[in-house]
Amino acid sequence: MKVCIVGASGKLGRYMVQQALDRGYEVVGVCRERSVPKLEAFKDRITIFPGATNDRELINEAVQGCDGVLTVLVPWGIQQYASGTANAVMDFSPPDARLIFSCGWHISKDGQDVYSKTFNWMLGVAGWLGKLFRAVEIDDQVEACRLIFDSDTKWTVVRGSDLEEGESQGLPVWSHHIGDPILESNKTRRVDFALFMVAALEDDKLIHEAPAIVGCMTPSALAHSS
Ligand SMILES: NC(=O)c1ccc[n+]([C@@H]2O[C@H](COP(=O)([O-])OP(=O)(O)OC[C@H]3O[C@@H](n4cnc5c(N)ncnc54)[C@H](OP(=O)(O)O)[C@@H]3O)[C@@H](O)[C@H]2O)c1
DSSP, X not given: OEEEEETTTSHHHHHHHHHHHHTTOEEEEEEOGGGGGGGGGGTTTEEEEESOTTOHHXXXXXXXXXXXXXXXXXXXXXXXXXXXXXXXXXXXXXXXXXXXXXXXXXXXXXXXXXXXXXXXXXXXXXXXXHHHTTSBOHHHHHHXXXXXXXXXXXXXXXXXXXXXXXXXXXXXXXXXXXXXXXXXXXXXXXXXXXXXXXXXXXXXXXXXXXXXXXXXXXXXXXXXXX
């Protein structure tokens, strides 16, 4: 299997690179030019395409021949970065490729998610500050996911809970909607977020799903997993 990791140099991206290599996949990575040194440990084992993840020509080259594309969807700047990245990945990936995108719990596929007042308040403040300082455009990550949900590509949008570092605890559990009791602990190890993204490449049950994930060893997962 050949996979492209878009946003390979970030924390999530590097975990995914390692796990894809561990599975014996051929790996292509896209990351900003200035971040190429962050992939130094992998430089002899992966092909790197330096540049912005919303650069359509670059993505077109990087995804050629890929069976899967793992995209770290981030809303940096006021430049439609997330939607530009998602569009490029969907437009140029081979038609049968599995496309796995990361985002957070704030994304809702069907409007049936139930959020706490604190979550909504924090999201509102983050969105307002992000726009004020022209640093983050959360609305564009929402728009990117709307474009993905409307597409007929073989997509999965993985919605991560709050993240923490630490040793892997195993594949996170997931549920359809925020507010489902199994998700209550709202914590996933970042390395396990990556594990779920990479495993989704070979899990056809996740096609056209937006799983909301939580660590498999968290109290809510242990209490509600059957
Ligand atoms: N952090 C959380 O608590 C959290 C919670 C739930 C879900 N998520 C989701 O998890 C994914 C990754 O989250 P993460 O926190 O683990 O981050 P991460 O892996 O460190 O990824 C951040 C990505 O953003 C890129 N980036 C950083 N600054 C940028 C800029 N100014 N312009 C363009 N690209 C820039 C990084 O590239 P460089 O290497 O080039 O800097 C990297 O690819 C995202 O989809 C996010 O929505 C995060």
